[in-house]
Amino acid sequence: MHAIAYDEIHDEFFVPVPFPQAILAFRGGASGEEAPVRFIQGPRTGLAYPIRLAVDPVHNEIFVPQGDKVLVFPRDGQGDVAPLRVLGGPDTRLDSSALAVDPLHNLLIVIGELPGSDVETDHILIFNRTDQGNTKPKAIIGGPRSGLRNLSGPFTVYPPKGWIVLGDRGEGGLASDVAYVGVWSVEDNGDVPPRWRIGGPHGVFQMPRGVTLNPKHQEIIVSDKRLNAVLTFHFPEFF
Amino acid sequence: MAIHSKSATREHRKRSQLLAPLGVLICAAAAVLFSGSAGEDPLALSPGAAAGPARLVSVTPLPLEPALDAPLCEWMPASASGSLVASWRQERRAAMAAAERTTADFPDLQPVRMIRDPYAAYSAVAVDPVRDEVVLTDENLFQILVYDRMDSTPPTARMTEPKRMLGGLQTKIEFQCGLYIDPASGDIYAVNNDTVDTLVIFDRNARGNVPPTRELYTPHGTFGIAVDEEAREMFLTEQHDNAVVVFRKSAVKDESPIRLLQGNRTRLQDPHGIAIDTKNRLMFISNYGNSHRKKPGGSVYLPERSGEKENWPVREHEPGSGTFSPPSITVYPLDASGNTPPLRVIEGPRTQMNWPAHLAIDVERQELYVANDMGHSILTFSTSASGNAAPIRVLQGPKTLIKNPTGVFLDTENDELWVASFGNHTATVFPRGASGDVEPLRVIRSGPLDEPALGIGNPHPVAYDSKREEILVPN
Numbered sequence: 001m002h003a004i005a006y007d008e009i010h011d012e013f014f015v016p017v018p019f020p021q022a023i024l025a026f027r028g029g030a031s032g033e034e035a036p037v038r039f040i041q042g043p044r045t046g047l048a049y050p051i052r053l054a055v056d057p058v059h060n061e062i063f064v065p066q067g068d069k070v071l072v073f074p075r076d077g078q079g080d081v082a083p084l085r086v087l088g089g090p091d092t093r094l095d096s097s098a099l100a101v102d103p104l105h106n107l108l109i110v111i112g113e114l115p116g117s118d119v120e121t122d123h124i125l126i127f128n129r130t131d132q133g134n135t136k137p138k139a140i141i142g143g144p145r146s147g148l149r150n151l152s153g154p155f156t157v158y159p160p161k162g163w164i165v166l167g168d169r170g171e172g173g174l175a176s177d178v179a180y181v182g183v184w185s186v187e188d189n190g191d192v193p194p195r196w197r198i199g200g201p202h203g204v205f206q207m208p209r210g211v212t213l214n215p216k217h218q219e220i221i222v223s224d225k226r227l228n229a230v231l232t233f234h235f236p237e238f239f
Numbered sequence: 240m241a242i243h244s245k246s247a248t249r250e251h252r253k254r255s256q257l258l259a260p261l262g263v264l265i266c267a268a269a270a271v272l273f274s275g276s277a278g279e280d281p282l283a284l285s286p287g288a289a290a291g292p293a294r295l296v297s298v299t300p301l302p303l304e305p306a307l308d309a310p311l312c313e314w315m316p317a318s319a320s321g322s323l324v325a326s327w328r329q330e331r332r333a334a335m336a337a338a339e340r341t342t343a344d345f346p347d348l349q350p351v352r353m354i355r356d357p358y359a360a361y362s363a364v365a366v367d368p369v370r371d372e373v374v375l376t377d378e379n380l381f382q383i384l385v386y387d388r389m390d391s392t393p394p395t396a397r398m399t400e401p402k403r404m405l406g407g408l409q410t411k412i413e414f415q416c417g418l419y420i421d422p423a424s425g426d427i428y429a430v431n432n433d434t435v436d437t438l439v440i441f442d443r444n445a446r447g448n449v450p451p452t453r454e455l456y457t458p459h460g461t462f463g464i465a466v467d468e469e470a471r472e473m474f475l476t477e478q479h480d481n482a483v484v485v486f487r488k489s490a491v492k493d494e495s496p497i498r499l500l501q502g503n504r505t506r507l508q509d510p511h512g513i514a515i516d517t518k519n520r521l522m523f524i525s526n527y528g529n530s531h532r533k534k535p536g537g538s539v540y541l542p543e544r545s546g547e548k549e550n551w552p553v554r555e556h557e558p559g560s561g562t563f564s565p566p567s568i569t570v571y572p573l574d575a576s577g578n579t580p581p582l583r584v585i586e587g588p589r590t591q592m593n594w595p596a597h598l599a600i601d602v603e604r605q606e607l608y609v610a611n612d613m614g615h616s617i618l619t620f621s622t623s624a625s626g627n628a629a630p631i632r633v634l635q636g637p638k639t640l641i642k643n644p645t646g647v648f649l650d651t652e653n654d655e656l657w658v659a660s661f662g663n664h665t666a667t668v669f670p671r672g673a674s675g676d677v678e679p680l681r682v683i684r685s686g687p688l689d690e691p692a693l694g695i696g697n698p699h700p701v702a703y704d705s706k707r708e709e710i711l712v713p714n
Contacts, residue, residue: 001713019529021561043559154700210700223698229355
């Protein structure tokens with residue numbers, strides 16, 4: 001599984017499973033062989049290889065990146081349901097590998113390479129949450145000053161402050177000495193460096209992947225693939 | 240006599256009101272800076288002396304442009320819409336912020352907690368009967384570990400040290416889950432699963448952080464390996480594309496497969512383990528049951544390093560074709576290729592299969608062993624089984640120490656059955672044909688008996704359950 005999202009309003013968690021092309025919703029406390037409470041799957045869904053997702057528990061939607069488009073489903077969708085809307089088209093500049101939703105600012109944040117760009121480094125694209133069709137992003141963060149290179153892991157946002165926090169794998173490969181976790185803002189645009197970088201470059205990370213937050217304890221939690229570990233950082237400045 | 244307009248007078252007064260306090264501030268700062276006895280450096284510190292109260296040490300004049308010259312209120316044309324102005328303001332704020340932004344770096348920030356299993360987690364096992372060694376892959380710390388076949392960890396010991404170990408970035412070992420030992424040379428073939436997309440082969444004497452003796456670039460997501468020594472062919476299952484690829488046994492680097500078994504009629508559904516019966520010319524594949532249809536003639540997934548390939552699996556899915564099917568074992572002719580349906584399928588609730596991983600075959604007795612991961616068991620089927628067939632034997636129970644077994648190997652030289660349990664840092668050995676809840680003949684442990692195995696393997700995403708204060712880590 002390459003993504004997971006916990007919905008604290010409804011106490012459920014969601015995972016995409018690419019091989020059977022489905023989105024599974026489990027009870028928050030599910031354990032062992034417990035079946036999902038719902039799953040989205042079928043010809044109307046348009047799901048091809050869902051490996052990532054984001055859940056907006058406020059507006060009750062699930063966002064699934066599918067390369068050059070983003071599919072949006074109802075959070076409580078069951079079975080063979082069509083997307084509520086699809087964001088896609090050449091103007092979107094989507095080559096989406098992961099995404100996150102800020103329900104407070106009503107924004108959709110997507111990361112991936114930028115089709116048509118001269119550089120192969122990753123970018124952060126910011127859309128309105130309800131954008132659909134061939135819509136241009138409101139903002140694109142990336143470029144040499146941004147330092148963004150390989151972002152493919154799942155990431156998260158902190159809506160109260162509008163922070164985007166994600167792991168950069170640096171040069172790629174099996175491990176990178178210049179990997180780090182960086183923080184941008186939903187108000188950023190263009191070639192902007194991060195506001196903070198933690199755990200690197202030349203720090204503890206070798207291949208950061210997923211990021212999540214524990215606001216109550218002011219912690220940033222990161223999975224690292226090469227360390228095969230989950231690391232928790234106390235970083236009150238972020239909160 | 241000059242005439243000053245009322246507006247000019249107002250403007251002058253406004254500016255004076257702003258500049259006056261600034262002047263006072265500068266004078267006060269200068270007084271502080273230059274106060275003290277003549278000849279004393281007010282900023283000097285005696286070694287070991289306290290720094291004293293806070294002092295102003297420099298003044299930077301405020302810019303006169305644009306802040307003080309600009310009107311205090313922004314001019315807004317009456318015709319401008321609110322959203323347009325808001326957008327302009329946001330852009331201006333962002334541009335100013337971008338120009339001024341510097342990053343606050345905390346590269347040395349250490350985690351307050353780290354969840355990590357410090358011990359090896361065995362995922363696959365194979366025996367070299369010529370040299371009396373057992374080889375295990377460690378999918379937690381990314382190692383290949385070699386022990387004496389007769390090693391057994393005493394109950395009171397923390398672990399058994401391997402006699403030889405391979406690991407490190409140069410080895411290109413990562414999440415390796417399949418294993419084959421060349422009976423003639425003792426060379427170790429290790430299959431990488433989620434990453435690397437490379438089969439790595441090591442000379443049996445290799446140790447430490449060394450490059451592989453040979454590499455073969457494989458499709459993404461290979462799991463099981465079997466070798467037909469007579470035909471000099473190597474078979475690999477490939478999960479993501481529901482395929483079996485066959486290479487020359489000595490294939491290297493960018494070489495294409497010589498055969499491909501893939502297609503919507505094959506019933507390959509997230510294939511994992513593979514066992515071949517060269518005597519009866521059959522191939523057995525274990526499937527988890529996750530299914531989708533491939534787009535005929537669809538695109539393939541090739542890493543940038545590769546050129547054109549023949550017999551490479553199609554990656555492109557038919558959108559919305561996914562289904563959940565029961566786990567199964569599918570049986571094919573050994574030289575099956577293309578969109579060939581299976582000769583037989585073993586599938587159904589009586590089989591007890593639950594994430595069937597690696598397979599091992601007893602050609603002499605015509606029995607098939609299945610490492611049944613989530614069933615915590617080793618299932619034995621007749622090789623002629625079909626349909627909803629029950630296993631003829633089940634090795635399972637607390638005495639067996641089998642927990643999340645992913646690896647199984649039949650050592651026909653010594654009549655022993657090996658099991659690699661990913662769930663508890665153990666490899667266990669049983670007599671060939673063992674059944675029920677029996678103690679193993681020997682146990683090799685990589686960690687203490689009471690230490691839990693965390694089961695972390697490629698922790699890609701992570702989520703926080705705020706209600707239970709728990710971290711969710713899918714693998």
